[in-house]
Amino acid sequence: MKSLLKVGKYELIGVSYVALIDSIGTCCDNCGRLISNIATIKHEDGTNYTIGLDCSKTLLSKEMFIKASGEISRKKKIHDKIKRLDARGQKYVLNEFGVPCYDPSTRSGYLIPMH
Secondary structure (H helix, E strand, C coil): CCCCCCCCCEEEEEEEECCHHHCCCEECCCCCCEECEEEEEEECCCCEEEEEHHHHHHHCCHHHHHHHHHHHHHHHHHHHHHHHHHHHCCCCEECCCCCEECCHHHHCCCECCCC
């Protein structure tokens, strides 16, 4: 598929993960496909784009792609853990990093294991 983005250097701004089953996807600015592994990149002219992880592999340097992949993997694990906790009806709070923790009133705010 032909790239829709400008030729030039790109910088990774941030990454996120959204489960498509939750009906909250977005489309890649590069290929137009529905994506759940989202990388926000910035062109050297200052324009920001939202692209999928597959497209980021071709647009970003190897180091930035590895960083994006690791961050998306971490966010997916957190998302999956929250879904499991919700399904079980288990109480939790999110810390400042968005990671589920035991309610401080019951378990001193320790992180809930991610497995």
